[in-house]
Structures are given as C-alpha cells and as structure tokens.
Amino acid sequence: MGNWTTKWTTKRRHSLSFGAVALALITVAGCSGGSGDSGSGFRPTVANPDSSLIGSWDGFECNVTTTFSQDVGYFFRPDGTYDFFLNSYSDLNCTEPSFTISSSGNYFEGSPRTNADNRIIMDLDIQQTVERSLTPLTDATAQNLNNDQLCDRADWTAGETFSIGGCQIGAVTEVIAPTLFRVYNLENNQFLFFSDERSLSPENRSPILQSRPIAVRQLAPASDFAAGVIGLWQRQNPTQFLEFRQNGIVFSYSNENLELGCFDLAITATVSQGADMFLTFEGNQLSVMQTGADQLQYSEPSGTLSGQYARATVQSNQLTPCSAVAGG
Numbered sequence: 001m002g003n004w005t006t007k008w009t010t011k012r013r014h015s016l017s018f019g020a021v022a023l024a025l026i027t028v029a030g031c032s033g034g035s036g037d038s039g040s041g042f043r044p045t046v047a048n049p050d051s052s053l054i055g056s057w058d059g060f061e062c063n064v065t066t067t068f069s070q071d072v073g074y075f076f077r078p079d080g081t082y083d084f085f086l087n088s089y090s091d092l093n094c095t096e097p098s099f100t101i102s103s104s105g106n107y108f109e110g111s112p113r114t115n116a117d118n119r120i121i122m123d124l125d126i127q128q129t130v131e132r133s134l135t136p137l138t139d140a141t142a143q144n145l146n147n148d149q150l151c152d153r154a155d156w157t158a159g160e161t162f163s164i165g166g167c168q169i170g171a172v173t174e175v176i177a178p179t180l181f182r183v184y185n186l187e188n189n190q191f192l193f194f195s196d197e198r199s200l201s202p203e204n205r206s207p208i209l210q211s212r213p214i215a216v217r218q219l220a221p222a223s224d225f226a227a228g229v230i231g232l233w234q235r236q237n238p239t240q241f242l243e244f245r246q247n248g249i250v251f252s253y254s255n256e257n258l259e260l261g262c263f264d265l266a267i268t269a270t271v272s273q274g275a276d277m278f279l280t281f282e283g284n285q286l287s288v289m290q291t292g293a294d295q296l297q298y299s300e301p302s303g304t305l306s307g308q309y310a311r312a313t314v315q316s317n318q319l320t321p322c323s324a325v326a327g328g
Contacts, residue, residue, distance in 0.1 A: 045080040057215035062094035091317040104130040115207040131165020233309035262322035
C-alpha cells in the first residue's frame with residue numbers, strides 16, 4: 001500500500017491521502033459511518049411515506065483542502081431507508097468529480113417538538129447497515145487507486161463500485177456504526193438543518209441546530225435558476241465572480257488577494273420566489289435577471305456584489321479559494 005497520512009480536525013474529518021488522490025471519510029450529519037458496533041443488532045425498517053425528508057438532497061457546503069474539495073448528498077426513501085454520499089473532487093470548488101464514497105441504512109423519525117430557538121425540530125435516529133463503498137469516477141482516479149492498491153485491489157475501474165468496509169486505511173478499519181441520534185429542522189421545505197452534535201444515546205441528543213443548512217432539496221427546473229443563468233459570471237473593477245449552480249446554490253468569489261492570487265469563497269442557497277427573485281435561508285432576497293445572452297443583472301441587500309455581470313471567460317475550476325492557500 002502507498003504512503004498514507006492521517007489527520008484529525010475538530011470537525012471529525014479523517015483525511016487520508018495517497019498519490020494524487022485523497023480520501024476524506026467525514027462523519028457528517030450522522031449519515032456516514034463511525035467506529036463501534038451495532039450492539040443488539042439492527043432495528044427493522046419502518047416505512048414513513050409521509051416523511052418530509054423523502055427525496056434527494058445536495059450538500060450545501062463545499063469543503064476545501066489544499067489539493068481537493070468535497071461535498072455530501074443524501075437520499076431518503078418512503079420505506080425508511082437512506083443512502084449517504086461523500087463526493088470528492090479533483091479541483092478546489094466541487095466542480096470536477098473524482099470519486100464517491102457511499103453507505104446506506106435505516107432512518108427513524110420521532111415526534112416534533114420546539115427547541116429554545118422556537119424552531120420545530122424532529123428526532124432522527126440513523127443506523128448505517130451497509131458498509132461504505134467507493135466508486136472512482138475517472139480513469140485517472142482509478143489508476144491512482146490501483147497504483148496504491150487501495151484495499152489490496154489493483155482492479156479499480158472508473159464507474160465500478162467496490163466495498164471499502166473492513167479494509168485497512170491507515171490505522172482505521174471501516175465498520176458499521178451504531179445508531180446515531182440527532183434532530184433536524186426544515187425551513188421553507190428546502191433547507192435541511194441538523195443538530196450541532198451527534199449522539200450515541202437518545203437522552204443526549206442535542207436540540208441545538210447548526211447555523212447553516214447541511215443540505216438543500218433538489219429543485220424542479222421551474223423552481224431553480226433559469227438554464228441561461230446557470231454557470232459563471234464576472235464583474236470588473238473590482239474583479240468578482242458569481243457562479244449559479246443547480247438547486248438554487250450560489251458560489252461567490254470576491255476580495256481577490258493579488259499577492260496570493262486567490263478569492264474568498266462564499267456559498268449560499270436560495271429558493272425561487274418567482275419573477276427573478278430568490279430567498280436565501282437567512283431570509284434575504286436576491287434578484288437575478290438575465291438581460292442578454294451574455295449579460296446578467298444581480299442585486300442583493302448588502303450591495304457588495306450587486307451590479308452588471310458578463311459571462312466569464314474563465315472556468316470556475318481556475319479560481320482558487322483562499323482557504324486552500326497557505327496564509328489565505
């Protein structure tokens with residue numbers, strides 16, 4: 001096996017790098033794995049066809065390192081099962097997919113209640129029942145996996161999925177996690193919040209929600225940005241970029257650091273209000289109006305990014321977030 005390095009952060013990210021590929025197994029939102037065992041065994045699934053979680057969710061954050069980036073995804077079914085996805089990208093702003101790590105299990109919802117912030121929260125118990133698997137998405141990723149013989153394999157192939165449960169990755173052995181106890185909140189039926197901390201005991205489940213959504217619901221085209229708006233736009237003096245992605249997500253690149261050659265990256269999620277107006281999860285209204293084939297008028301409350309934008313002449317993967325640069 002190749003030369004593995006292991007790093008821990010306070011966000012419980014376990015980063016593992018080999019060759020030109022990096023794996024980060026993130027215990028996000030209680031839907032991925034952890035260490036321990038299932039104790040008394042798995043709970044049988046409980047169908048919940050009325051669950052407000054049903055459907056696909058895209059991770060709201062793009063987690064950036066010096067060499068790669070990642071986001072997450074979820075899929076909840078009416079039969080009480082879920083899929084969790086950790087998506088890794090070869091660039092620094094979640095644009096060029098490299099590989100996906102996935103796992104599955106059962107979820108159980110309790111009764112609604114009100115927390116100290118006067119928000120309606122639901123108990124959510126999640127139990128991973130299927131070991132993690134990894135799918136390389138490009139030939140280059142598969143070749144790097146083969147070069148390092150990840151999980152003692154040399155037959156990794158783009159598009160093919162293999163289990164990584166039980167194989168040694170650094171000092172960590174992947175196992176099926178015990179039940180994780182959390183709470184969740186939905187705002188505007190679009191923004192999914194989870195509790196600040198995950199717990200292994202129901203009595204210690206935290207009612208405090210994270211300050212930003214963990215994921216956003218996949219939108220129908222009629223509720224999303226217009227097809228002509230999707231993509232990267234640029235404004236001059238000062239140079240700023242806005243990138244409109246599917247499911248109402250906006251990436252803004254601003255405050256260019258000329259010395260480091262990087263941009264501050266901020267991400268927000270929106271939901272359509274009709275008539276070119278969009279509402280952020282913080283309650284701010286944005287106006288996004290295409291005024292020509294390559295012209296766009298954008299305005300938002302602070303006015304920092306408001307103005308006329310033209311279709312960018314560079315690709316988003318050419319913009320380096322300052323969080324990925326030493327001293328940035």
